[in-house]
Amino acid sequence: MVSLISPPSSSPSIQLRETRFFSTLFIPPRSVRFLQNTRNNENHKWKTVRCGVTSAGASPPPSLMKEPHKFFDHVIITVRAGDGGHGAVLNHREKNELEQGKTKKKGKGSLKRDFDGSLILPTGGHGGDVVIYADEAKDTLLEFHNKSRYHAKRGGNVGAMGVLTSMLRDGLVAPTMRIPVPVGTVVKSKRGKVLADLAQPGDEVLVARGGQGGISLLEMPQRQRKKMMALTTNVMRDDSDKILVHGQPGEEVKLELILRVVADVGLIGLPNAGKSTLLAAITLAKPDIADYPFTTLMPNLGRLGGDPSLGAGMYSSEATLADLPGLIEGAHLGKGLGRNFLRHLRRTRLLVHVVDAATESPVNDYRTVREELRMYNPAYLERPYVVVLNKIDLPEAKDRLPSLIQEIMRIGNRDAQLSDETDTKERKLEDYPRPLSVVGVSVLKGIQINEMLKEIRSALKKCSGSSETLIST
Numbered sequence: 001m002v003s004l005i006s007p008p009s010s011s012p013s014i015q016l017r018e019t020r021f022f023s024t025l026f027i028p029p030r031s032v033r034f035l036q037n038t039r040n041n042e043n044h045k046w047k048t049v050r051c052g053v054t055s056a057g058a059s060p061p062p063s064l065m066k067e068p069h070k071f072f073d074h075v076i077i078t079v080r081a082g083d084g085g086h087g088a089v090l091n092h093r094e095k096n097e098l099e100q101g102k103t104k105k106k107g108k109g110s111l112k113r114d115f116d117g118s119l120i121l122p123t124g125g126h127g128g129d130v131v132i133y134a135d136e137a138k139d140t141l142l143e144f145h146n147k148s149r150y151h152a153k154r155g156g157n158v159g160a161m162g163v164l165t166s167m168l169r170d171g172l173v174a175p176t177m178r179i180p181v182p183v184g185t186v187v188k189s190k191r192g193k194v195l196a197d198l199a200q201p202g203d204e205v206l207v208a209r210g211g212q213g214g215i216s217l218l219e220m221p222q223r224q225r226k227k228m229m230a231l232t233t234n235v236m237r238d239d240s241d242k243i244l245v246h247g248q249p250g251e252e253v254k255l256e257l258i259l260r261v262v263a264d265v266g267l268i269g270l271p272n273a274g275k276s277t278l279l280a281a282i283t284l285a286k287p288d289i290a291d292y293p294f295t296t297l298m299p300n301l302g303r304l305g306g307d308p309s310l311g312a313g314m315y316s317s318e319a320t321l322a323d324l325p326g327l328i329e330g331a332h333l334g335k336g337l338g339r340n341f342l343r344h345l346r347r348t349r350l351l352v353h354v355v356d357a358a359t360e361s362p363v364n365d366y367r368t369v370r371e372e373l374r375m376y377n378p379a380y381l382e383r384p385y386v387v388v389l390n391k392i393d394l395p396e397a398k399d400r401l402p403s404l405i406q407e408i409m410r411i412g413n414r415d416a417q418l419s420d421e422t423d424t425k426e427r428k429l430e431d432y433p434r435p436l437s438v439v440g441v442s443v444l445k446g447i448q449i450n451e452m453l454k455e456i457r458s459a460l461k462k463c464s465g466s467s468e469t470l471i472s473t
């Protein structure tokens with residue numbers, strides 16, 4: 001029997017740290033059209049008024065709730081690498097120097113020679129490449145909505161005197177443009193090909209190559225060409241050669257960036273089940289908590305255990321927990337907010353399914369969420385999980401706790417194995433593994449918190465190293 005009395009969540013054995021990753025509610029500006037009456041009321045004019053709404057923690061009207069989720073973890077950007085700098089058609093001065101053997105003289109306009117005496121003509125600078133890299137300091141992809149086009153610098157041009165003319169300080173080669181994204185971002189090409197999974201801080205991918213610089217050509221009278229060609233092949237024959245002087249354009253690509261939360265534990269459940277309250281009870285995260293559904297609009301992360309006083313570099317927590325927005329029936333078809341977040345479960349190795357034990361039918365609620373997971377990706381049902389029956393401080397939950405635990409334990413097969421033999425479509429919830437444990441708690445009142453933590457920790461130990469690394473949405 002489960003004891004209902006236990007100390008509140010402030011157990012000294014748990015060292016906590018808040019990591020609130022997604023705290024900004026993003027609502028894109030919308031255009032609203034008003035019918036504006038003129039004075040004499042004869043002509044009606046449409047007036048467009050732009051309204052930008054940004055709120056943190058305030059409750060958004062239901063009609064706006066869906067919008068942030070299309071954006072914070074998914075964005076399309078266009079990047080363009082720098083064009084190559086232009087070479088030059090070199091003028092008479094070099095030509096004369098060459099003829100007179102003055103090329104060793106250093107200074108403006110002098111041309112270098114190779115060890116065998118051949119001429120080295122300057123080329124235009126390489127255009128800047130574009131690299132995307134995982135940066136721990138970044139939390140969301142929101143900023144890419146304000147700026148969705150990125151353009152690296154072009155390479156430096158060679159002047160008519162054979163020297164750098166562009167404003168680039170470091171020489172002809174343009175610097176690489178480095179774009180930081182949150183750890184856990186998957187970079188896809190426009191056609192859906194995965195270019196990189198930036199799962200670790202510092203991971204990076206070259207997404208667009210800068211254009212090559214154009215070559216330089218020597219222009220000289222016909223009679224001198226033959227002699228000069230012994231020193232270099234870059235001798236201009238006619239005006240059509242001038243095209244070689246132009247730098248190549250930099251690559252331009254459209255990219256899809258998808259952020260997948262990197263967490264060990266995913267908190268799932270219907271809206272209002274108490275997922276955010278649970279996160280706040282066992283970590284230092286401070287998610288928004290309220291008694292209306294869909295309070296959580298973006299995942300909140302919290303860290304369990306570890307020693308935050310060691311500083312960011314040394315700090316390593318026992319596990320990271322992701323509190324996800326509530327799932328509802330039909331979430332896999334896009335209802336509510338759930339579908340956009342189901343993909344965040346991909347990297348988790350343990351699920352904690354939070355059920356409000358005080359509702360009319362907690363078992364049905366439990367089944368609804370399991371069913372949604374199954375419809376979205378049956379593999380999620382095979383992931384180890386712990387069920388937390390929450391709100392046992394309320395009498396309606398407390399009284400039926402033992403029977404609820406039994407009923408939930410009956411849904412599932414203890415010996416369920418991952419096998420491809422049975423068609424996943426034919427499988428029922430009963431064919432998938434049972435929870436590793438079912439525990440009754442009140443995360444609000446701090447009842448049974450230590451018991452729950454024990455179960456989560458022991459489950460984490462059992463499934464260490466089994467996190468999903470597959471890439472697909």
Ligand SMILES: Nc1nc2c(ncn2[C@@H]2O[C@H](COP(=O)(O)OP(=O)(O)OP(=O)(O)O)[C@@H](O)[C@H]2O)c(=O)[nH]1
Nearest residue numbers: 271272273274275276277291294295296326443444
């Ligand atoms: N009585 C009681 N209420 C609780 C308990 N845990 C959470 N609540 C309340 O339930 C309501 C919903 O809690 P949240 O933590 O916001 O629920 P959620 O699952 O994160 O909800 P969404 O973000 O909408 O998916 C809040 O009013 C909480 O105070 C509990 O143990 N007992």
Ligand SMILES: [Mg+2]
Nearest residue numbers: 275276295296
């Ligand atoms: Mg919540």
